[in-house]
Amino acid sequence: xxxxxxxxxxxxxxxxxxxxxxxxNPVVDHNLFDLNLIPVTAKWLSVRHAVFHxxxxxxxxxxxxxxxMHVLHDDLLPAYLTMYKLCHGEMGECVRRWxxxxxxxxLPSPLAPLYAALWDNPPTLTGDLDPATPxxxxxxxxxxxxxxLWYQYGFERPQSPLPTPYLQREHLDxxxxxxxxxxxxxxxGGDPQPPQSGYVLLLSRTESRLILNEAAxxxxxxxxxxxxxxxxxxxxxxxxxxxxxxxxxxxLVGMHGAGLALALLLPPGGAVLELFPYGLRPERYRPYQRxxxxxxxxxxxxxxxxxxxxxxxxxEATPDRGGIGHLDxxxxxxxxxxxxxxxxxxxxxxxxxxxVYQDTMVNTAxxxxxxxxxxxxxxxxxxxxxxxxxxxxxxxxxxxxxxxDSRLLEWRPPVNAAPEVVxxxxxxxxxxxxxxxxxxxxxxxxxxxxxxxxLQVWVRTEVDGRPGPVAHETFxxxxxxx
Amino acid sequence: xxxxxxxxxxxxxxxxxxxxxxxxNPVVDHNLFDLNLIPVTAKWLSVRHAVFHxxxxxxxxxxxxxxxMHVLHDDLLPAYLTMYKLCHGEMGECVRRWxxxxxxxxLPSPLAPLYAALWDNPPTLTGDLDPATPxxxxxxxxxxxxxxLWYQYGFERPQSPLPTPYLQREHLDxxxxxxxxxxxxxxxGGDPQPPQSGYVLLLSRTESRLILNEAAxxxxxxxxxxxxxxxxxxxxxxxxxxxxxxxxxxxLVGMHGAGLALALLLPPGGAVLELFPYGLRPERYRPYQRxxxxxxxxxxxxxxxxxxxxxxxxxEATPDRGGIGHLDxxxxxxxxxxxxxxxxxxxxxxxxxxxVYQDTMVNTAxxxxxxxxxxxxxxxxxxxxxxxxxxxxxxxxxxxxxxxDSRLLEWRPPVNAAPEVVxxxxxxxxxxxxxxxxxxxxxxxxxxxxxxxxLQVWVRTEVDGRPGPVAHETFxxxxxxx
Numbered sequence: 025x026x027x028x029x030x031x032x033x034x035x036x037x038x039x040x041x042x043x044x045x046x047x048x049n050p051v052v053d054h055n056l057f058d059l060n061l062i063p064v065t066a067k068w069l070s071v072r073h074a075v076f077h078x079x080x081x082x083x084x085x086x087x088x089x090x091x092x093m094h095v096l097h098d099d100l101l102p103a104y105l106t107m108y109k110l111c112h113g114e115m116g117e118c119v120r121r122w123x124x125x126x127x128x129x130x131l132p133s134p135l136a137p138l139y140a141a142l143w144d145n146p147p148t149l150t151g152d153l154d155p156a157t158p159x160x161x162x163x164x165x166x167x168x169x170x171x172x173l174w175y176q177y178g179f180e181r182p183q184s185p186l187p188t189p190y191l192q193r194e195h196l197d198x199x200x201x202x203x204x205x206x207x208x209x210x211x212x213g214g215d216p217q218p219p220q221s222g223y224v225l226l227l228s229r230t231e232s233r234l235i236l237n238e239a240a241x242x243x244x245x246x247x248x249x250x251x252x253x254x255x256x257x258x259x260x261x262x263x264x265x266x267x268x269x270x271x272x273x274x275x276l277v278g279m280h281g282a283g284l285a286l287a288l289l290l291p292p293g294g295a296v297l298e299l300f301p302y303g304l305r306p307e308r309y310r311p312y313q314r315x316x317x318x319x320x321x322x323x324x325x326x327x328x329x330x331x332x333x334x335x336x337x338x339x340e341a342t343p344d345r346g347g348i349g350h351l352d353x354x355x356x357x358x359x360x361x362x363x364x365x366x367x368x369x370x371x372x373x374x375x376x377x378x379x380v381y382q383d384t385m386v387n388t389a390x391x392x393x394x395x396x397x398x399x400x401x402x403x404x405x406x407x408x409x410x411x412x413x414x415x416x417x418x419x420x421x422x423x424x425x426x427x428x429d430s431r432l433l434e435w436r437p438p439v440n441a442a443p444e445v446v447x448x449x450x451x452x453x454x455x456x457x458x459x460x461x462x463x464x465x466x467x468x469x470x471x472x473x474x475x476x477x478x479l480q481v482w483v484r485t486e487v488d489g490r491p492g493p494v495a496h497e498t499f500x501x502x503x504x505x506x
Numbered sequence: 507x508x509x510x511x512x513x514x515x516x517x518x519x520x521x522x523x524x525x526x527x528x529x530x531n532p533v534v535d536h537n538l539f540d541l542n543l544i545p546v547t548a549k550w551l552s553v554r555h556a557v558f559h560x561x562x563x564x565x566x567x568x569x570x571x572x573x574x575m576h577v578l579h580d581d582l583l584p585a586y587l588t589m590y591k592l593c594h595g596e597m598g599e600c601v602r603r604w605x606x607x608x609x610x611x612x613l614p615s616p617l618a619p620l621y622a623a624l625w626d627n628p629p630t631l632t633g634d635l636d637p638a639t640p641x642x643x644x645x646x647x648x649x650x651x652x653x654x655l656w657y658q659y660g661f662e663r664p665q666s667p668l669p670t671p672y673l674q675r676e677h678l679d680x681x682x683x684x685x686x687x688x689x690x691x692x693x694x695g696g697d698p699q700p701p702q703s704g705y706v707l708l709l710s711r712t713e714s715r716l717i718l719n720e721a722a723x724x725x726x727x728x729x730x731x732x733x734x735x736x737x738x739x740x741x742x743x744x745x746x747x748x749x750x751x752x753x754x755x756x757x758l759v760g761m762h763g764a765g766l767a768l769a770l771l772l773p774p775g776g777a778v779l780e781l782f783p784y785g786l787r788p789e790r791y792r793p794y795q796r797x798x799x800x801x802x803x804x805x806x807x808x809x810x811x812x813x814x815x816x817x818x819x820x821x822e823a824t825p826d827r828g829g830i831g832h833l834d835x836x837x838x839x840x841x842x843x844x845x846x847x848x849x850x851x852x853x854x855x856x857x858x859x860x861x862v863y864q865d866t867m868v869n870t871a872x873x874x875x876x877x878x879x880x881x882x883x884x885x886x887x888x889x890x891x892x893x894x895x896x897x898x899x900x901x902x903x904x905x906x907x908x909x910x911d912s913r914l915l916e917w918r919p920p921v922n923a924a925p926e927v928v929x930x931x932x933x934x935x936x937x938x939x940x941x942x943x944x945x946x947x948x949x950x951x952x953x954x955x956x957x958x959x960x961l962q963v964w965v966r967t968e969v970d971g972r973p974g975p976v977a978h979e980t981f982x983x984x985x986x987x988x
Contacts, residue, residue, distance in 0.1 A: 025895075027895060027896070031895075032595070032676050032680070033895050034674050034676060034677070040973070060899060060900050060975050062897070062898070062899035062900075062920065062921070062922050062974070063895055063896050063897065063922065064921075064922045068922060110594070112592070112647075113514070165594075192516050194514050194516060195516070198514070413507075413509060413513075413515050413545055414509070414545050415544070415545065416544070417542060417544035418542050418544075438544065439544070439546075440544050440545065440546045440550060491522070492544070493542050
């Protein structure tokens with residue numbers, strides 16, 4: 025922050041006003057990302073030969089750039105929605121104008137293309153800047169919105185979905201379309217529904233948490249669902265190829281893990297089947313279930329209930345991969361005999377890691393049935409999806425006339441609906457009496473309840489049960505009743 | 507709202523989601539400005555030969571465009587701050603890009619230049635558009651922020667200041683500078699303080715609420731304050747000339763009324779003296795007092811306490827100018843004998859109007875003394891104004907070493923302050939024990955409280971009583987104490 029007569033620090037009076045506010049990443053209950061702002065003068069900068077960078081910079085810090093779920097959930101979706109607001113939805117202009125500036129020494133290569141894809145300019149990393157001098161950025165926007173986060177990882181309380189009152193399905197659809205087009209991975213011209221002939225995408229983890237009978241599962245799924253099954257191993261596939269595969273898949277099947285974040289790229293109307301190793305309760309681990317719910321995708325979880333089909337981490341496994349060799353005997357025995365992992369905090373509970381890093385020989389019949397149920401739930405969600413936004417406009421040009429003992433009310437139909445489909449609810453108040461009416465035509469005759477008293481009229485339009493706004497007028501009638 | 511596959515109605519599911527949200531003017535407790543949005547299709551528009559307007563439109567509805575206070579408080583300051591947020595403070599670009607579109611048939615000529623001044627493009631009025639066809643605007647922003655409103659006019663409860671947690675003095679200074687420069691009325695190159703030789707600006711109302719001895723008051727003020735007094739009658743002066751006069755005035759003196767909204771254009775450090783006719787309690791009518799408080803200007807109110815110096819509205823006065831000929835005898839007598847107007851609602855209370863439309867022969871000595879007090883209060887406010895924003899950065903490169911029975915902590919001073927002016931508060935935790943220290947140099951030696959136990963250190967920098975952020979490190983010491 026440079027101090028001068030023209031500086032404006034709105035809402036900032038001292039360092040504590042900044043301390044809790046500025047975070048470079050919005051992850052819940054994780055405060056690694058605080059940013060220290062300090063005021064300096066222009067002279068301070070010139071004495072130190074500051075480097076000036078021209079342009080508009082979009083600044084944040086990647087949370088965990090080697091994990092697909094974290095990259096999408098903690099960095100790129102928040103970045104996309106922050107830019108959406110910053111540029112009032114003009115995303116083409118936005119990704120041209122704003123250049124990403126990431127506080128990071130380097131980005132791991134497999135997922136780095138995702139960061140590069142969002143903007144026209146490649147990310148600038150703070151690690152690439154000469155640390156010997158201060159750096160000035162002509163214009164910058166710092167930090168990410170947190171209102172798209174749908175999950176907290178359990179740093180302070182067991183992991184759970186977050187309320188997302190702001191996040192709409194359309195945000196996720198737009199983010200998907202943006203990312204796919206930037207990755208050059210658009211499929212099927214953005215059809216709202218996947219073709220009925222769509223394929224099943226079977227996620228294959230190659231290093232841990234394996235499906236030991238993957239080929240048999242693939243065959244069983246193809247037979248049961250009557251669809252081709254394609255295999256995707258993220259470690260062996262380019263990111264844009266993986267994105268294109270997800271973008272065209274009807275159903276995504278895979279073990280619990282970051283690969284399921286590809287659900288963000290499934291076509292609308294698709295579905296996910298998430299597989300859990302023995303001893304884990306799916307209700308406790310819901311990042312992907314919640315994502316499917318937000319996107320309106322079908323979802324089912326399947327958990328292996330047969331310990332004999334499960335292979336626990338071996339003596340060679342490190343603690344972070346579920347190894348338990350470092351535990352004392354009592355603790356090791358406790359972990360081994362637990363039949364169900366209790367609620368734990370992130371990120372190093374040995375009982376959780378021991379179970380989540382099991383390999384599984386899945387029951388192909390049961391998984392295929394669950395896959396069918398996932399597809400069925402997608403179909404029923406499609407049916408429940410509301411139609412296009414429509415409601416009638418207000419009644420217009422409301423008039424009232426006294427005709428003897430009657431009062432004649434008339435108005436014009438709304439501009440945006442055919443007159444014959446519109447009905448009206450009308451409330452008429454004369455003195456203290458209020459009458460309520462329903463009519464199909466834009467007129468109504470009511471008996472006079474009092475002489476020259478004031479007439480108040482409210483008319484609400486309605487088409488197919490969808491109400492429009494209320495029109496309201498007050499009339500002081502000139503002609504007394506006969 | 508045009509419906510198509512590419513439409514996005516974020517947060518909107520039916521008409522009631524829009525009804526209470528969209529207001530074309532933010533005035534409190536006044537719902538004239540609701541906007542009916544209705545969905546239509548592109549076909550609907552083409553059938554009706556809609557007119558397309560290219561560009562970015564900034565849409566709102568003027569509240570009361572014939573009154574300076576209302577124009578500034580309800581329309582232009584909210585519009586300025588809405589644009590400030592819309593364009594992230596880049597106001598030059600903002601007023602080029604966004605074109606004002608006002609729902610209005612016409613703007614009264616005296617104040618219309620104010621609306622024209624804010625933007626590069628002159629306002630488009632809905633009254634000038636052909637009503638026979640629909641009109642489409644390529645891009646639009648509808649409505650104004652309400653968080654700059656500092657006053658509510660008493661529609662539902664007696665008038666009173668509003669809380670303005672967001673509004674900062676800098677917003678008002680920026681708005682003033684923007685408006686003055688756009689009106690071509692900049693004075694004195696934007697000096698932060700008015701020259702000590704600054705003049706007094708005496709507002710002269712020419713149609714109502716007169717100061718009957720204006721010339722004598724002018725002479726008394728000049729004699730008492732030793733400054734020239736200039737007279738400003740808004741009805742006789744161009745808006746840019748009036749703005750330039752206000753921009754250079756040291757003290758603004760005038761009867762309660764919209765002209766005092768010129769306080770928005772006074773230089774920082776200026777002052778206002780507001781005069782009230784007999785029978786009004788200044789504490790009940792505080793729009794200008796509150797404005798002065800927000801801008802950090804001096805302020806005093808003076809009220810005429812001598813009924814003999816007051817001329818009440820005559821029999822020719824209409825009710826809206828304080829006439830009471832239309833009242834029945836009892837009510838008329840009540841109004842005439844009330845010595846103080848009670849709290850009333852806006853906008854037609856006869857007792858209030860009867861008193862506020864009095865002309866006054868002011869006590870020139872008392873008013874001059876109040877003027878001196880207003881200037882003195884401005885001086886004391888200037889002294890209280892805080893200095894520039896400054897606080898030290900954090901301590902850097904915090905290290906700890908075990909040296910026998912001691913622990914040596916060291917760090918580097920903050921980058922933005924000379925080392926000799928910085929002091930440090932340090933908290934050291936060893937096991938359960940926490941020690942607190944104050945040091946002038948970036949190092950501290952503490953006695954070891956436990957052997958290999960963990961050492962946690964917090965360091966807060968401080969310069970001239972201004973604290974910086976806290977640096978924190980945890981150390982697991984390698985070398986056990988001897």
